[in-house]
Amino acid sequence: EPEVTQTPSHQVTQMGQEVILRCVPISNHLYFYWYRQILGQKVEFLVSFYNNEISEKSEIFDDQFSVERPDGSNFTLKIRSTKLEDSAMYFCASSPYGGGNQPQHFGDGTRLSIL
Amino acid sequence: DAKTTQPPSMDCAEGRAANLPCNHSTISGNEYVYWYRQIHSQGPQYIIHGLKNNETNEMASLIITEDRKSSTLILPHATLRDTAVYYCIVEETSGSRLTFGEGTQLTVNP
Numbered sequence: 001e002p003e004v005t006q007t008p009s010h011q012v013t014q015m016g017q018e019v020i021l022r023c024v025p026i027s028n029h030l031y032f033y034w035y036r037q038i039l040g041q042k043v044e045f046l047v048s049f050y051n052n053e054i055s056e057k058s059e060i061f062d063d064q065f066s067v068e069r070p071d072g073s074n075f076t077l078k079i080r081s082t083k084l085e086d087s088a089m090y091f092c093a094s095s096p097y098g099g100g101n102q103p104q105h106f107g108d109g110t111r112l113s114i115l
Numbered sequence: 116d117a118k119t120t121q122p123p124s125m126d127c128a129e130g131r132a133a134n135l136p137c138n139h140s141t142i143s144g145n146e147y148v149y150w151y152r153q154i155h156s157q158g159p160q161y162i163i164h165g166l167k168n169n170e171t172n173e174m175a176s177l178i179i180t181e182d183r184k185s186s187t188l189i190l191p192h193a194t195l196r197d198t199a200v201y202y203c204i205v206e207e208t209s210g211s212r213l214t215f216g217e218g219t220q221l222t223v224n225p
Contacts, residue, residue, distance in 0.1 A: 004158075031211060043159060043202075045212040056212055091158045095211070101147060101166070104213060106158035 002026045004107035006092050012113045013082055021077045021110045023092030032075045033093040033104060034067065036060070043091065049075065079112075087114045118142070119203045124220040127197075133190040135219050137203030140184040147206045148179060149213065150188045152199040159202065159215070162188065193223045 005024045013019045025032050034046040047057040049067050066078045075094075079086055089111050093104040120138040127133040139148060147166050151159040163170055163177045165186070170177045176189040190197055200218040 033211070035213075037156075042217065043153070043213075043215040045214065048211045058212070089156055093158075101164070103149065103161040103164055104211075105161055108158045109156070111156075 004092055004094055004105055006090075006107035006110050008110060009108070010111045010113070012115060015084055015114050016081050019079050019082055019112065021079075021090050021092075021112070023075045023077075023107060024073050025075055025092065025094030026105060027073070029094035029096050029105075031055075031095045031097060031102070031104075032067075032069070033095075034077045035091045035093065035106075036088040037091065037109075038085075038088045046077070082112075082114045084114050087112060118205045118214070119216055121201070121203055121216065121219045123217060124222070126222050126224060127190075127193045129195060129223055129225050130192055133188075133193040133197065133221055133223070135188040135190075135201050135203075135221065136185065137188070138185045139203070139205045142183050142205050148177070148183075148186050149204045149206060150175070150177065151202045151204065151213075151215075152197075153202070153218070154196075154199040160199075162201075193221075195223050195225065197221065198223045 007022045032049045037043045045058050047061045048055045064080050068076050089109040091106050091109045093106045095102040095104045147164050149164040150162040153159045163175050165177045179186045202218040204213050
């Protein structure tokens with residue numbers, strides 16, 4: 001069964017450094033998403049992306065965050081200058097289309113640890 | 116904020132049916148009910164979704180009341196591997212985000 005894959009599984013970065021989290025969505029899906037989960041807290045929506053542009057973003061997704069689909073298979077989340085509070089699990093998801101009758105399928109996440 | 120209410124925890128004996136309830140009294144006509152689960156810190160796993168009819172797939176059944184204000188996820192023969200946090204989510208009409216609440220911690224006991 002096709003799945004969303006994320007790399008790396010664990011990323012350790014110094015505060016203030018840039019980090020890029022990578023995702024390969026399911027191949028025929030057109031909508032892509034990032035979510036995060038701080039340890040012990042709820043899964044939170046960050047951003048959705050369609051047709052090479054952001055379709056929706058949350059208040060968490062500020063100027064320090066950006067997303068890109070650099071080629072036909074990868075979808076990336078960049079954090080420009082990491083803070084301690086960015087430490088979390090980051091999940092990528094994809095769906096065939098957006099909204100309505102279209103389940104999102106999640107990867108197993110990247111654990112980001114900021115030192 | 117999540118638009119659903121779920122019990123924080125439930126227990127179930129292995130091999131028995133697990134029935135997980137969810138209230139979504141403010142659901143609007145074009146919103147779907149989705150169920151996901153999360154095992155440890157793995158990514159949320161899609162289980163099933165529905166609009167107004169009952170649905171069944173290889174993992175579970177979803178029963179939605181006629182007024183659509185509540186639903187029940189049924190795992191017909193729970194196994195130890197079904198121990199997880201189960202999330203009932205009503206999809207936002209304004210966009211594509213999923214809003215996760217606290218979910219129900221289901222523990223399947225041997």
